[in-house]
Amino acid sequence: MSATGTVTASSHELGDFSDAVARAYFPHRLLVKGRASGPADLRAVDLGPVRLARIGWGSEVSVESDHPGAWAVNVPRSGVLEAQIGAHHVLSLDGQATVCPPNEETRMTRWSADCSIVGMRVDRDYLVEExxxxVGLHTDRLPAQLDLRTDGGRAWIGLLGSIGTEALRNPSLARDQRVARRLAATLTAALVAASFPDEPGCGTIRPRIVSRVVEAMEADPARDWTAADLAREAGVGIRRLQQGFQRYLGSTPTQELLTIRLARVHGDLLAGRGDTVAEVATRWGFAHLGRFAASYRERYGVAPSDSLRSR
Known part of the structure; x- marks a missing residue:
């Protein structure tokens, strides 16, 4: 597909128009839910691993697609875009973007007649590499919705509009593969920045890397976690995970897991949830009771048996 001009169709021609959208953006199943209130409109440009499209159906419709092999990031510039993405219900208005993952059934349950979207399709493997x-994350997950009122969101939508407009005005840009790839890389970098924003004071290490691992350890402290297990939870290498913990928490993943386990034991001893210290310590993943007792005393200033007796 090369850069195209405007495609229009009236409501009784939406079958042909749907075929054009499928070729330009994604294959889909279309259900027309209301009478036409205006012409359908499609403008699209191909930048290799990235495609841009502006789509308005002119009628209220629902659209189903599993977005084979690529992400779709859809920004309603007017009207309402309501979707069911797996277990997530996403309602997007102007200033928000609905993010549809590759190879997963997505139902746009309501695409209002006055809703015109600007969409960016990006190949899954290309986005994973970027x-x-x-940002050092080995993941194919993105948030289900983007807030375009953030700095990163505004930067991305601004580029999406300007690059899309210029590429449609000058089709030779898309025909030059080197230029098209540069434009695709610029847009994708802005999308990644909007999807994985920096947190204050954390430099290039994303706190979400750390938060994801801490949440996993909090959910199952007794599990026999290995460094490889924790790195897989974060979607990064072991060294990068350790750097993130050191920069963000001033500790290592192992030290944080110890802190979580000690807190669980402390709470259970004080609440009387257990007859012996050994029973409670074993419940929360401590296999060596001598080392456990030393760590407990260092953290809480008393022996674990004292906490058990004080209940």
Whole structure:
């Protein structure tokens, strides 16, 4: 597909128009839910691993697609875009973007007649590579919705509009593969920045890397966690995970797991949830009771048996 001009169709021609959208953006199943209130409109440009499209159906419709092999990030510039993405219900208005993952059934249950979207399709493998290169995350997950009122969101939507407009005005840009790839890389970098924003004071290490691992350890402290297990939870390498913990928490993943386990034991001893110290310590993953007792005393200033007796 090369850069195209405007495609229009009236409501009784939406079958042909739907075929054009499928070729330009994504294959889908269309259900027309209301009478036409205006012409359908499609403008699209191909930048290799990225495609841009502006789509308005002119009628209220629902659209189903599993977005084979690529992400779709859809920004309603008017009207309402309501979707069911797996277990997530996403309602997007102007200033928000609905993010549809590849190879997963998505139902746009309400695409209002006055809703015109600006969409960016980005190949899954290309985005995975860019996320890894730009933020050090080995993941194919994005948030289900983007807030375009953030600095990163505004930067991305601004580029999406300007690059899309210029590429449609000058089709030779898309025909030059080197230029098209540069434009695709610029847009994708902005999308990644909007999807994985920096947190204050954390430099290039994303706190979400740390938060994801802490949440996993909090959910199952007794599990026999290995460094590889924790790195897989974060979607990064072991060394990068350790750097993130050191920069953000001033500790290591092992030290944080110890803190979580000690807190669980402390709470259970004080609440009387257990007859012996050994029973409670074993419940929360401590296999060596001598080392456990030393760590407990260091943290709480008393022996665990004292906490048990004080209940």
């Amino acid at each position: 996320v890894a290169a730009l």
